[in-house]
Amino acid sequence: REPCLDISHEKAVKDLMDTSLHSSRRAARQWTYQTCTEFGFYQTCEDATCPFSGMLTLQVDTQLCPLLFGISQHSLPARITFTNTYYGGDKPHTYRVLYVNGGIDPWQELSVVQDRTEEEEEAQTIFIEDTAHCADMTSRRVTDRRSLKKARKIENHVARWLKTAAQEKMEKRGV
Template identity: 70%
Template sequence: MDAVGLSLMNEAVGGSEKCVSAVREAFGAAEALMIRNVSQVAKDFRCCQTPKDHQDQVELMQSLADIVMGTVQYNEESVLMSISDLCGVMTNQSAAYNEEREPYQRLVKLSQIYRSSSEEPCLDVSHEKRVKDLMDTTVQSERRAERQWTYQTCTEFGFYQTCEDASCPFSGMVTLRSQTEICLELFGISQNSLPGRVAFTNRYYGGDEPHAHRVLYVNGGVDPWKELSVGNRTDGGEEAESVFIRDSAHCADMSRGRVTDRRSLKNARQEIEKHVESWLKTAQQEKKRTE
């Protein structure tokens, strides 16, 4: 989540220090109000139910953080809102925002915008219901992809998005412990076993030094997931290299090209094509030599 905060400050994509400060203040206010009057918070964010315990409160804080994290992750690839749009809601001082000047009220506004794009009439914050839905293993389950992803996090790579230091712009209620409780609830996998499972994955695949060749590691400067990728690897010569697109987000290079794409993204796609073309030619030559 620290990486999300850095992207919210990136002026090249419409972010600012003022924006991340407003987000941090909004989440702090939401958490403080929830301690005093949880019913009011549930009403403000139009929750389907009033959080009945700590786990439900964490679900609410996680859902609100997901709005910001999802925006940052896809930025200009998103169909709803970009970082610039989000920061506009959180910091705009125009007459249209006179009634929502406080960061908390701006976060409420932000959640309203996202909910308006969803078919869900309210924000479901029941941890019990979430677990029940994720226990559904039928192919018709609406959460089948989330269940599969969760299983991978519990058995292979972790990748938890936590908020446990002063620089995090979201709620400190979203901890590693709260994130990993689901492993035991869904799969009977203890939290204590996770470090060993992650360590095995890193040993097996090579961690920061993967045992691979002819791989291109492409990362966007705005993408929070770049922190978990392989960067600046050129030790394999043309066999393994990296491409860094400073102002693009998650997997932007894989999307169809658009006239509005940034120059850095267009240049990166050309570089990717060059590598793939070169490796295909090399593979063809190697095949001919073995025939």
């Protein structure tokens, strides 16, 4: 028998307030900090057709910012605008970056999903039509769909970029 899990809001907040080195919620606290300072992307369920709890509101999520980090809820729009302006939003000027997204990934809204132009070929998107968040990082299975198997060829991109970078470095040295 497994004990029941306490999934209350109060327990979640208590866990997020734990700043000890060995906290089991370190990643959740770090992510929450990023939502308060950079992203502002919250998973809410305020629509009447939402199948989850209607208690998942934007107000509840943004109340964590002052509670956990002393960051005003009113500063969130300016922080998000700064992040998008600084990094280029969904059209960043990046070099040798892969943007991997799944078709049923709610986080794709925060990513780059459009293919790049030819002159920006060093920054590419990989869209896996029928997968969810981080599916490309899970262990390989016999049952994986072909699109997922193809997407996992990320190491080919990275290997090519590393080879190109090494060649560029050698050229700069005049070798």
